[in-house]
Amino acid sequence: MMRRYLCLLGLCCSSLAFAADDPARARARDLYLGEAYYRAYQGDYFDAITRLDTELAQFYRLDDPKLDPLHFRVNRANFSVGDFELSYRMHQRAGRAIKAIMQSSVDPAIRNEAAYRLAHIQVETDDPRAALETIDSIKGPIPENIRSDVLFLRAQIYMLTGKFTDAIEILRDLRGDKKYDGFAGYNLGIALIQSGREQDGYEVLDKVGQIDSDDPGTLAIKDKANLLLGNRLIAAGKPALAKHFLDRVRLMGPYSNKALLSDGWANAAVGQYNRALVPWNILIKRNVTDRAVQEALLGAPYAYSKLKLHGRAAVLYGNALQQFTAELDKLDASLKSIREGKFLKALTRDELKEDKDWVVKLRELPDAPETYYLLDLMASNDFQESLQNYVDLDDLRKRMQAWNTNLDAYQDIISQRRQYYAGVLPGVDNRFRELDSRMRLRLQQRQALDDRLKNMLISPRPDFLATADERIVGQELNGIEDQYKNDHSPAGDDVRRRIKRLRGLLLFRIRTTYDRRLTLAYKHLHQLDGSVARLNEIYRSFVRNRQAATLSYEGYDDEIRQLRNRIRDAKEKVDTLMAQQGDVLNTMATDELEKRRQRLEEYQVQARFAMAESYDRATKKQMEQPPAKK
């Protein structure tokens, strides 16, 4: 029982620790990390883990991860994966991941945080010895936000390993910590009782039972402390003292039914049957599937009979008998439904996942007898874990069904793309080849001009800088010169002289403006470079898009085939496990309901005999009364 309680408390503290991480979460501005938190805050741990796993895998594949924004929060991301895995009940993987962090060369504070988390997992997986070793390995600085969590976990581990004196020492110091308001005190009380200091333990529990708080968790632990004290005192033969503590338990809290029942027995034990009737009469109006209510159905007429109100007792026994019979019918219906497989179907209703009180809601469904006693079944940790595993497996099964549909759609997209591009790409490629060769030619020309200009800086070549008009004039002069090359008359000589003069003029003009022309040539080349850069940009963009077009349908076949195979294999395993897990749940439910059935049958027998006895006594009493005067 102790272990069970501590584990439950551990879960509670886990959520506390999670909530206390808020500043770190607020800093988690990396969008993908934030997206994972968004999922996790809604209890969707599968998607949260998938998101972070994907991001971390991409991060570790980067050539230079230090440039990625995730770099600054990679430890936080790793811890978060561990947290999510823990919440998704993947203790093995979370443990492995955290051990890897501990073994890496990280800051001592991070290693200590990892050790704390690992110890937490070890407590949850029922391995307190390993947890003790892990928690003892914490040395040096501990992050501020988990300091009290580490202390509380250490105390829990000490309690689980029988080191009550050490646990007491820690829990005493933790009592002032607002985060563990009530929880530290309750555990301290238990540790003191377990260490043999019963009276000290009662005093601490008494204080816990008087805490003033609005927090639902603290109020629940307050009720639990009072209920525990009350029951311990009843068991110790001090029922009068017990009432004081039982009266403190709230009438509408999770422990109210048990407290009302015990309160009635505490009063009955000191002979105050009229007072015992007060809590029991409240209790018998509550949901009759509750064990405490069923017991009160016998308790109330018992109190009336002790008050010698045998007629009233007989009526209430009759009422109890009626209710027990109805409950037995319900149990039979529940058992029948379970055997027909309806129980498992009810547990996996989609609409229930939206409601945090789904277990309570299920009990109220008129057409689902298989779930009337679910709340009682949920009292068992084993059942809760098995149920959660079953629900998770059902979720995996549904996801894989959806994935197969998605893969069908992907293949359809790929095939349509292939078909479309098969018609378009050959024409595009031909046109591209043509443009590509033209572009290359132009780029070669540009390079030749660049080389020529560079050479002209070393050895000037004015003729290279002649304008088109000047080159035409030069060619015309060459033509005229050719025309007169055989004419040795004075007119021919005159033409040659004039040609020479004109050539000289042309050369003079080019040489005197050589620097200006060279500068202008460089300027034009620079302008050309702008256009070339734009051309290259368009070229690269085209190449990217062209590659993207091919990549949009090529290379997926193997990947999709492999994924389909993996999904098929995983689905087979999930189906097998679901069947096994379902059998376990059905067996557990059937066993529990059979036990409840057996108890109700015993109650029924008791009620039947007690009713008969009460009727006898009532009749006898009536007969003993003097006849009324006429």
Place this chain on the structure above:
Amino acid sequence: MKRLRKYVLFGGLLLLWASTGMADEVSREQIKGLDEQVQDIKEDVLGISAELTQLEEKLLYPSNTQVSVFVSFDNGANFPLDSLKIKIDGQDASSHIYSYKELGALRAGGVQRLYTGNVSSGEHTLDVSMISKAAGTSAITDVGSYKFTKSVKPALIEIHLGGPGSIGFRD
């Protein structure tokens, strides 16, 4: 009657102290063994899920055209966001009505991926229309607009909300 009382009282105490031995018929080893197998299959399926996520991104939203729009609350923001609607270049892209759980996740620092799609390289406009509505009050509508440039890398735009009248953008 004494017997009844003794029985019921004993039963009552049993009930109160019960640590439940429900799993007597189903052994702890069986439960633990199954649990370990469930953990193993979860690991397998998570691996498939991560690969599918990458495949989906590669196939449907290649980085040269990918644009994703995220929604977050500013630190301390706590207002009754009812719905968001976004348009990219004047075309409806996504709209969302928020549940209680989703608002809680945003308030706690979570970031919602509202939209993932494809746009061409170059300049684009994102328009946001936000409706906030507290119980018993009339709805308040706010609008915001943001210009962004799509390059070769995926475009990630964050809409951060501070409350009615406060729509901010980051990319």
